[in-house]
Amino acid sequence: MNGNDLKKYSVILDSGSGVLFQPLDETKTYILSAKHVFYEDVKHDNGPDTKELKANISYFFSNSQNEPNEIEIIYGQNYFEHSSENVDAAILILNGNLGFNQIFVDEDCIAFNECLLCGYPSKIGDNENDRYSNYQINRKVDTTNNGYFRLETNFGNLNHEDIFGFSGGGILRLSNGMINIVGIQSSTITDYANGQIDVVPINKFIEIIEENNLSEIIPSFLISFEFLKDKAFDISAGILDENISYTR
Numbered sequence: 001m002n003g004n005d006l007k008k009y010s011v012i013l014d015s016g017s018g019v020l021f022q023p024l025d026e027t028k029t030y031i032l033s034a035k036h037v038f039y040e041d042v043k044h045d046n047g048p049d050t051k052e053l054k055a056n057i058s059y060f061f062s063n064s065q066n067e068p069n070e071i072e073i074i075y076g077q078n079y080f081e082h083s084s085e086n087v088d089a090a091i092l093i094l095n096g097n098l099g100f101n102q103i104f105v106d107e108d109c110i111a112f113n114e115c116l117l118c119g120y121p122s123k124i125g126d127n128e129n130d131r132y133s134n135y136q137i138n139r140k141v142d143t144t145n146n147g148y149f150r151l152e153t154n155f156g157n158l159n160h161e162d163i164f165g166f167s168g169g170g171i172l173r174l175s176n177g178m179i180n181i182v183g184i185q186s187s188t189i190t191d192y193a194n195g196q197i198d199v200v201p202i203n204k205f206i207e208i209i210e211e212n213n214l215s216e217i218i219p220s221f222l223i224s225f226e227f228l229k230d231k232a233f234d235i236s237a238g239i240l241d242e243n244i245s246y247t248r
Contacts, residue, residue: 001102001179003116006172007132009103009179010118012060013037017119017169018092019181020100025215029098031059032205033168034186035081035090038073053079057092065120065131080212082204086146088186089204091214103172105202105219106180111173112140115182117153117197119169137171141196147204149183153195171199 011018016037021030039051053075058068071094073079081090109115115137122131141150151171155163171182183199202217209216 001174001177003134003174005102005179006116006118006134006170006174007062009100009172010062010120010132010170012058012065012120012131013092013168014054014057015122015165016167017165017185018059019103019118019168019170019172019184020098021103021181021217022097022099022101023209023215023217026097026101027095028215029094029096029100030217031092031094032170032181032184033090033092034088034184034200036088036187037168038079038081038090038092059092062132065129076212080208080214082208083211087200087204087207089184089200089208091205091208093214102177103179103181105206105217106173106175106182107201107203107206107219109173109180109182112137112151112182114175115151115171115173117151117166117169117185118172119166119185121163122165131165135195138195144198147201148186149199149201151197151199153197155195166197 009020011020011031013031013033014037016033018031018033021032023030038054038057040054041049042052043049054073056070056072058070060068078093079090116134117137118134120131121133135153135155138152138154141152144150166185167187169185171184173180181202183201186198186200206217
């Protein structure tokens with residue numbers, strides 16, 4: 001696996017981003033993202049504006065970024081969010097196994113400098129067919145009062161327009177031929193001082209799963225041995241570094 005695989009596991013969700021994850025139930029695929037990505041502003045003539053859950057949302061895969069896949073959002077059936085209004089985490093469930101099964105949770109990450117913020121900023125650069133971008137994580141700054149991580153990236157002092165669209169994007173790292181997800185980006189400070197972002201840790205998504213009795217997302221050490229065996233002893237393309245990492 002390489003950096004291109006991080007892109008494959010990243011999706012566009014309307015004006016935000018998300019991460020594909022196959023749970024233990026092999027008939028489902030999850031999209032992990034920020035809760036606020038699924039809400040829209042609703043104006044009222046006789047009262048303050050409110051935020052309401054969208055009726056539908058479109059998701060786009062990395063290899064077809066201009067081809068929307070629209071899905072109805074049904075709260076409690078294919079859409080689940082964290083019970084705390086202060087936790088910006090939600091899961092959208094797709095029917096079917098899309099083959100994104102080499103991603104695992106990392107609740108105890110210490111190698112933040114090996115992670116990347118991956119997603120789709122809305123500001124389109126030179127290639128209008130490919131919005132994907134990533135930024136290196138330099139370090140963990142601290143843990144906020146609500147349990148989020150504050151991380152420092154290498155994007156410096158970009159303005160809100162430059163970074164808008166990354167919300168819900170994954171904090172991902174390659175490890176032993178697999179992808180680890182540490183968390184997802186939440187809404188954060190508007191000036192992005194020193195490239196800092198707020199991140200919902202992956203354990204908040206595990207809490208959603210436990211609260212709603214959903215199929216689990218697992219760490220890599222619980223992976224099926226059959227998967228490891230098949231990969232470790234696959235010599236069809238010669239002895240590859242990736243296969244060696246599986247063997248280890």
